[in-house]
Amino acid sequence: MKASMTKLFSLAVALLATIQLSAKDYDVQDFGAVADGIALNTNTIQYAIDFVHNNGGGRLVFHAGTYLTGSIYIKSNVTLHLERGATLLGSTNPLDYNFEKRCGWHSMIFAIDQENIGITGQGVIDGQGFTTAINRLNLIHRGFNPGNDVIPYDRPREWNRPQNIYFRECKNITIKDITLRDPASWNQTYDQCVNLYVDNIYVDSKSYWNNDGIDIVDCKDVIVKNSFFDAADDVLCLKSHSAEHMCENVVIDNCVGRSSANGLKFGTVSRGGFKNITVTNMTIYDTYRSAITFAAVDGAHIENILVDGVRSINTGNVIYLRIGNRWSKGKEPIMKDITIKNVYAEVPFHKADAGYSYEGPIEDLPRNISPASIVGLPEYKIENVTLENVEIVYPGAGNPYYAKVGLTPEELDGIPEQADRYPEFSQFKELPAWGMYIRHANGIHFKNVTFKALASDYRPAIVLDDVNGGTFEGMQYIEPNSEGKNQLFDYKSQNIEIK
Amino acid sequence: MNKLKLIALALVSVCTLSLSAQVTYKASYFGVKSDGSTLNTRSIQKAIDHISEQGGGTLEFYVGRYLTGTLNLKSNVTIQLHEGAVLVGVTSPYDYFAAGDTKAIICAEGQENIAVTGKGVIQGQGTLLQGKVQTQIDKGNLKESLAQASPALISLKNCTNVKIEGINLQNPCGNVMVYSDCKDVTLNNLAVTSRQTANSQGVLFSGCTGFTMTDCYFDTTGTALVSGGNSTGVTISGCKTPDGKQLKAKK
Numbered sequence: 001m002k003a004s005m006t007k008l009f010s011l012a013v014a015l016l017a018t019i020q021l022s023a024k025d026y027d028v029q030d031f032g033a034v035a036d037g038i039a040l041n042t043n044t045i046q047y048a049i050d051f052v053h054n055n056g057g058g059r060l061v062f063h064a065g066t067y068l069t070g071s072i073y074i075k076s077n078v079t080l081h082l083e084r085g086a087t088l089l090g091s092t093n094p095l096d097y098n099f100e101k102r103c104g105w106h107s108m109i110f111a112i113d114q115e116n117i118g119i120t121g122q123g124v125i126d127g128q129g130f131t132t133a134i135n136r137l138n139l140i141h142r143g144f145n146p147g148n149d150v151i152p153y154d155r156p157r158e159w160n161r162p163q164n165i166y167f168r169e170c171k172n173i174t175i176k177d178i179t180l181r182d183p184a185s186w187n188q189t190y191d192q193c194v195n196l197y198v199d200n201i202y203v204d205s206k207s208y209w210n211n212d213g214i215d216i217v218d219c220k221d222v223i224v225k226n227s228f229f230d231a232a233d234d235v236l237c238l239k240s241h242s243a244e245h246m247c248e249n250v251v252i253d254n255c256v257g258r259s260s261a262n263g264l265k266f267g268t269v270s271r272g273g274f275k276n277i278t279v280t281n282m283t284i285y286d287t288y289r290s291a292i293t294f295a296a297v298d299g300a301h302i303e304n305i306l307v308d309g310v311r312s313i314n315t316g317n318v319i320y321l322r323i324g325n326r327w328s329k330g331k332e333p334i335m336k337d338i339t340i341k342n343v344y345a346e347v348p349f350h351k352a353d354a355g356y357s358y359e360g361p362i363e364d365l366p367r368n369i370s371p372a373s374i375v376g377l378p379e380y381k382i383e384n385v386t387l388e389n390v391e392i393v394y395p396g397a398g399n400p401y402y403a404k405v406g407l408t409p410e411e412l413d414g415i416p417e418q419a420d421r422y423p424e425f426s427q428f429k430e431l432p433a434w435g436m437y438i439r440h441a442n443g444i445h446f447k448n449v450t451f452k453a454l455a456s457d458y459r460p461a462i463v464l465d466d467v468n469g470g471t472f473e474g475m476q477y478i479e480p481n482s483e484g485k486n487q488l489f490d491y492k493s494q495n496i497e498i499k
Numbered sequence: 500m501n502k503l504k505l506i507a508l509a510l511v512s513v514c515t516l517s518l519s520a521q522v523t524y525k526a527s528y529f530g531v532k533s534d535g536s537t538l539n540t541r542s543i544q545k546a547i548d549h550i551s552e553q554g555g556g557t558l559e560f561y562v563g564r565y566l567t568g569t570l571n572l573k574s575n576v577t578i579q580l581h582e583g584a585v586l587v588g589v590t591s592p593y594d595y596f597a598a599g600d601t602k603a604i605i606c607a608e609g610q611e612n613i614a615v616t617g618k619g620v621i622q623g624q625g626t627l628l629q630g631k632v633q634t635q636i637d638k639g640n641l642k643e644s645l646a647q648a649s650p651a652l653i654s655l656k657n658c659t660n661v662k663i664e665g666i667n668l669q670n671p672c673g674n675v676m677v678y679s680d681c682k683d684v685t686l687n688n689l690a691v692t693s694r695q696t697a698n699s700q701g702v703l704f705s706g707c708t709g710f711t712m713t714d715c716y717f718d719t720t721g722t723a724l725v726s727g728g729n730s731t732g733v734t735i736s737g738c739k740t741p742d743g744k745q746l747k748a749k750k
Contacts, residue, residue: 130534141528154525154533154561208534209563357534361562361583362620365667366690366716401743402690402716 024058025081026051028067035065037089042070042096052078057116062086062123070096071162074111074119082123082178090127090162090183094136097162099147103191105159107166108183111173118174119165127164129184130207136160136184158210161185167193175201182207187231191217192245198224206232206260206357213237213257218245218272225253232358234265234293235284238274240300243331246272252279259287260353260360263315266302267295268423271327273334274302281309288353288360290317290372291345294338295423297324299331305338312345316352316360317425318392319372323380323440325419335376336383340390349395364426368398368457371433376440377419378466384443394434396453396479403430404458412465412491415439433489435461435477444470451487452478461487464496473499521577522556524549526565533563538589540568550576555612560584560619568594569650572607572615580619580666588650588672590627592635595650601677602647603654613655614662621652623671625695632672649673649696655681664688670695675719679727680706689715691723700725713737717746724748 031048033041045060049072052058057077064085070093074080082088090108091097097106108127111117119125136156140149149157161184167173168191179202180187187205190196196219205211213229216222217239229235235257238247247266257263263284266274274294284291291312296302312318319340323333347369353359372392376382405411412432421427431437435451438444444467451461461477464470467490475498477487490496529546531539543558547570550556555575562583568591572578580586588595588604598606604621607613615621632648635641641648649672655661659682668675668691675693678684684707693699698721704710705727714737717723724735724746738746 134532137527151525151527154527154559154563357536359535359564359585362585362667363583363618365618399741401739401741402718 024056025061026058028060028062033067035063035067037066037068039068040070040091040096041067042072045069045072049073049075049078062088069108071098071107072109074109074114074117076114077116079118079120079174082119082121082125084122086121086123088123088125090129090132090164092128092131092135094132094139094162099159100166103166103168103189105166105189106162106185107164108162109165111167111170113169115171117170117172118176119178120174120176122177124179124181125164126181127162127183127207129161129182129211133161133184133208155209158185161208163187163189165189167191169193171195173197177201179203180205183211184208185210186212186215186233189215189217190219191241193219194221196222198227200226203227203229203231206230208232209358211358213259215239216247216250218242218247219250220248222247222250224251224255227255229255229257231257231259232356233259233261235259235263237265238277239267239269240272240274241269243271243299246301247274248276250277252282254281256283257287258285259289260356260358262289262293263287263291263312264307265293265295267293267297267300269298270296270300271298271331273300275304277305279307282307283311284315285313286353286356287315288351290320290425291315292318292340293320293322293423293425294335295322295324296333296335297322297326297423299328299333301334303334303337307340308342310340310343310345312343314346314348314352316347317370317372318343318345318347319374320423320425321374321382321385322423323376323382324421324423325377333380338384339386339388341386341388343390343392345392347392347394349397364429366403367426367430368403369395369434370425371431371435371437373425373431373436374438374441374444377417378440382441385441386445386447387449388447390448391450391452392435393452393454395455396434396457397455398434398457398459400458405430405432407432407460407463407489407491409491412463432459433461433463434459437463438467439465442468446472446475448474450476450478453480456481460485460489462489464488464490464493467493468495470496471499472497522550522553524556524558526558526560531565533561533565535564535566535587538566538568540570540589540594543567543570547571547573547576560586567604569596569603570605571598572605572610572613574610575612577614577616578605580615580617580621582618584617584619586619586621588623588628590624590631592628592632592641592648598654599656599679601654602650602673603652603677604650605653606655607658608656609658611659613658613660614664615653615666616662616664618665620667620669622669623650623652625670625672625693625699628672629696646673651675651677653677657681659683661685667692669693671699672696674700674703674721676702678702678704678707678710682707683709684711686712687714691715691717691719693719696720703727704730706730708732710734
């Protein structure tokens with residue numbers, strides 16, 4: 001009975017696959033698209049998409065060549081198939097892009113309220129973002145400034161620069177094999193989408209400020225796997241823009257990332273939450289901030305998260321878990337049941353992303369090398385965090401004459417809560433530990449965790465402040481000239497068990 | 500009558516405003532790019548010249564990396580490096596020029612009311628630049644000593660009313676800061692790190708009248724503080740090296 005069920009199921013799958021395969025292919029050049037990189041094809045591509053959509057769906061195929069375009073909209077049952085050698089090239093004229101109110105953003109490729117859509121093939125989507133962003137900036141300086149952009153950091157606001165892909169409230173999305181390059185803003189956003197499948201994509205996203213790798217916003221049932229990301233801003237980024245929605249049932253497997261911000265990030269916009277998320281076999285390298293940052297600063301509920309298998313090499317920080325209170329509007333944040341295991345990490349003394357374009361900003365000085373941190377708020381604790389089989393190698397060498405926070409009650413209590421500040425591992429400036437700083441947490445479980453400092457540091461490895469319930473089992477501290485040094489300092493903490 | 504008074508008041512306040520308020524300019528207005536790879540020397544220089552010609556003001560750099568060669572700071576111009584802004588020295592030796600005897604990223608000669616402020620960074624890419632300088636000397640193309648050809652971060656000569664405040668000074672090719680024959684120099688709250696090249700000295704001053712340095716940190720391969728003598732009105736306080744030693748002016 002069971003066997004025949006399985007047979008039936010595989011038959012159904014095979015049938016589905018056949019249907020997919022037999023969906024008709026259309027050549028975009030048949031509609032008059034010119035692949036010379038000069039002719040602007042926006043309306044032609046849009047006509048072709050609409051045509052395929054109105055005729056039962058299928059693939060709109062781009063053969064090798066360069067197709068210049070502004071904003072286009074994918075419709076239900078249409079897949080853009082970019083063959084190897086085909087490039088969808090973003091116009092450098094910022095006025096060729098639409099601002100979509102539903103997305104609150106500019107983008108090259110939109111899809112809104114559509115289903116069974118995709119972008120596939122070994123071709124490239126290239127936003128030419130640097131030039132587009134500078135062109136927008138120059139328009140603003142000339143006085144043409146729709147939306148009254150005040151260019152707060154001497155650059156146009158994020159939403160006034162086009163990204164490559166913005167899908168909103170779509171179902172059954174396949175993004176496979178493509179290369180995404182050089183947007184002017186974030187790169188690809190999937191916002192309140194259901195059933196998103198991302199496989200084997202290559203992302204090179206460091207042409208301008210805020211170039212993310214991938215942004216998954218309030219989506220359900222997501223798989224991201226076998227993909228590579230090199231981004232100026234956060235790489236694998238889950239966000240929650242809506243207090244009524246959340247990211248749920250997400251699997252991220254076998255991805256490699258490089259960032260001038262964070263590797264795996266929940267937030268910064270974190271209103272609804274992040275639930276049932278599994279990240280396996282992740283490599284982060286040459287990354288300026290944290291390999292893993294989970295932020296609940298806008299009322300998010302973060303629960304049931306597993307990160308298993310991390311290599312974090314030449315990365316400025318490894319783990320940063322933060323509850324804050326920025327745009328919560330009374331919604332109470334939760335962060336609980338987080339397991340991070342099988343991690344090997346090396347933190348450098350020098351800037352981890354030196355030499356990449358749009359390097360992460362040097363800020364929050366003076367501070368010695370920052371520890372990994374788990375920091376809640378007095379009224380909202382981070383609960384039940386397990387670290388197992390973790391080894392982090394630090395440079396050590398914290399010098400108290402450069403920056404110092406010691407272990408006196410005055411110094412520890414003097415570390416500001418900074419509930420409403422943008423969450424980054426460096427935000428507190430100097431912290432009193434070289435390995436791990438934990439404040440306002442209940443239930444911290446470390447098993448087989450090794451902290452190694454390459455040079456001696458004036459600080460202990462771990463400082464606990466307001467921690468209720470902690471077990472530390474199989475801990476190893478390696479630091480030169482540290483005989484007799486107490487490496488775990490607890491303050492205002494209870495039920496701490498060292499095995 | 501009341502109306503007249505009001506107008507007069509408004510006029511007075513407008514005048515006061517224009518006198519007291521510093522005019523600010525964003526770097527991008529002059530086409531300066533924050534990508535770390537565009538060489539901005541000419542754009543930044545034209546911006547400084549323009550601001551000085553207009554009677555002075557502040558050139559503001561926001562977060563980003565601004566690649567540049569030598570800039571000549573002009574009277575009544577403040578360079579403000581906001582937190583996250585990095586002025587990065589280009590690694591080609593021939594993009595540097597001197598004020599007095601010392602090449603630097605920021606130079607000025609005979610200027611007054613000049614300042615560099617903010618929480619940002621000036622970075623010299625010392626190792627890379629010195630490698631290229633050495634190559635040019637070895638090939639016989641550059642007829643200077645390594646010390647002469649190694650740019651500092653800041654070199655000011657014969658300037659009056661100078662303020663350098665808050666910034667981080669990192670990894671010059673040569674020494675960090677040189678002040679000769681200046682009047683009323685204030686250095687405050689600077690974090691200096693120079694560990695990429697040998698014998699990089701922190702601050703050298705000579706022939707200055709009124710030289711005040713407070714709350715600075717010096718981590719340098721060479722001597723942190725070098726006084727060339729002939730200076731008067733020197734105050735040094737709250738300045739430390741990594742071993743915790745306080746810097747003192749030599750009597």
